[in-house]
Amino acid sequence: MKQRNSLRIAIIGGGPAGLTLARILWTRGVTATVFEQEASSDERPQGGTLDLHPESGQVAVKRAGLEAEFRALARYEDQGMRVMDKQGTLLIDNPEGMEEGERPEIDRVVLRRMLLDSLPEGMVRWGHKLRTLEAREDGSHALTFTNGRSECFDLVVGADGAWSKVRPLLSTAVPEYTGVTFVELGLDDVDSRHPEIARMVGNGSLFAMAEGRGLVAQRNGHGHIRVYAMLKVAEGWVEEGGIDFTNAGRVREGLLKLFSDWAPPLLALIRECGDRIVPRQIYALPVGHRWAHRQGLTLLGDAAHLMSPFGGQGANLAMLDASDLALALTEHEDWAAAVREHELVLCQRAEKAARGAAEGIADALAADAARGAFEHVSQRGKSSAEAQSRA
Numbered sequence: 001m002k003q004r005n006s007l008r009i010a011i012i013g014g015g016p017a018g019l020t021l022a023r024i025l026w027t028r029g030v031t032a033t034v035f036e037q038e039a040s041s042d043e044r045p046q047g048g049t050l051d052l053h054p055e056s057g058q059v060a061v062k063r064a065g066l067e068a069e070f071r072a073l074a075r076y077e078d079q080g081m082r083v084m085d086k087q088g089t090l091l092i093d094n095p096e097g098m099e100e101g102e103r104p105e106i107d108r109v110v111l112r113r114m115l116l117d118s119l120p121e122g123m124v125r126w127g128h129k130l131r132t133l134e135a136r137e138d139g140s141h142a143l144t145f146t147n148g149r150s151e152c153f154d155l156v157v158g159a160d161g162a163w164s165k166v167r168p169l170l171s172t173a174v175p176e177y178t179g180v181t182f183v184e185l186g187l188d189d190v191d192s193r194h195p196e197i198a199r200m201v202g203n204g205s206l207f208a209m210a211e212g213r214g215l216v217a218q219r220n221g222h223g224h225i226r227v228y229a230m231l232k233v234a235e236g237w238v239e240e241g242g243i244d245f246t247n248a249g250r251v252r253e254g255l256l257k258l259f260s261d262w263a264p265p266l267l268a269l270i271r272e273c274g275d276r277i278v279p280r281q282i283y284a285l286p287v288g289h290r291w292a293h294r295q296g297l298t299l300l301g302d303a304a305h306l307m308s309p310f311g312g313q314g315a316n317l318a319m320l321d322a323s324d325l326a327l328a329l330t331e332h333e334d335w336a337a338a339v340r341e342h343e344l345v346l347c348q349r350a351e352k353a354a355r356g357a358a359e360g361i362a363d364a365l366a367a368d369a370a371r372g373a374f375e376h377v378s379q380r381g382k383s384s385a386e387a388q389s390r391a
């Protein structure tokens, strides 16, 4: 077996999992190569805001030696949490969030930039989309990319998200549609251009859910509010023209019809949103997804345990997985055994979170969803407190 210090490590995917792994390995003297399909760091907007939890995302940040950078970039002031019913009645108003100062928000693009800036030039190879992966007799794997390049590695880490190209070599599981589609909307310069919405959402997130529909509005950096209109619809709803996605005005019209019995202040989130509108079908791997260990390959983050965003755990777990794997690889002489043991911990931990996310989505789809959200939010507060008292 190849010695640990001469190990060639490929990380497929430059998301929170892949970049955290590369960073922590680098701080411990191990150089990996990250292959990312996107052409550059700003090829696509990275998505909304994330709250990093003390028992997972923040642990990874500490292990990455990036606490000071994170403190400077995170929005500690945006941890508020409101829950409304569809009439706009406020059921929960917690301006400090679950527990004060515990889950600071950071925009995904800012988190990615922080991690990228912490890596040496050239460690991330942009424009490398993995096409095939082939096992060789010596236990290594040959990777080929859609740009025609190919290379061999002793350990290939699939951190390539929901539709991982690495996962099929380890598992037959495929993500299943959860029954929920989000339509992502956004409002810019909210404090000056949409002051009533800014006041209604407050500093943090506003959840309003009822009868298989929901509006989730989250304050991001730079005065932006991202809104997810959440719908319980069939898998082909977007392609089959459930509402007309050919232009933003038609989408707004269609959504306003679907939410016609909701209170006007909540409908303003749809009526006043900008023209960048993106539908997202929400998929999840089966709860308890596992695979038989195979030397030279492993999975992290969404590639290993894609779950619905209702538990707010995906990116947090992705980073914790990555930091655990980095420690396992650098602290144990027998790297192959370390990877195998790490997979057991990762799958067990993910199963619990995935079950919570599946329950969260079921609550959100229930007739009395605002009440469900109330209970879910309270439960999240409790489990966070329990996790911390254990730490």
Ligand SMILES: Cc1cc2nc3c(=O)[nH]c(=O)nc-3n(C[C@H](O)[C@H](O)[C@H](O)COP(=O)(O)OP(=O)(O)OC[C@H]3O[C@@H](n4cnc5c(N)ncnc54)[C@H](O)[C@@H]3O)c2cc1C
Pocket (backbone or CB within 6 Å): 012, 013, 014, 015, 016, 017, 018, 035, 036, 037, 038, 049, 050, 051, 128, 129, 130, 131, 159, 160, 161, 162, 163, 164, 165, 182, 280, 300, 301, 302, 303, 309, 312, 313, 314, 315, 316, 317, 318
């Ligand atoms: C609407 C929504 C809201 C969410 N909110 C939260 C939240 O509040 N908190 C939270 O913790 N989580 C949240 N999540 C979940 C979170 O986004 C994911 O769990 C997280 O991004 C997983 O990180 P990852 O690095 O495993 O995968 P990804 O972030 O998907 O990164 C994978 C990377 O791999 C690259 N890639 C893919 N295929 C290839 C290939 N073949 N070759 C090379 N590169 C490839 C991609 O371009 C991407 O950069 C949310 C998800 C959604 C959809």
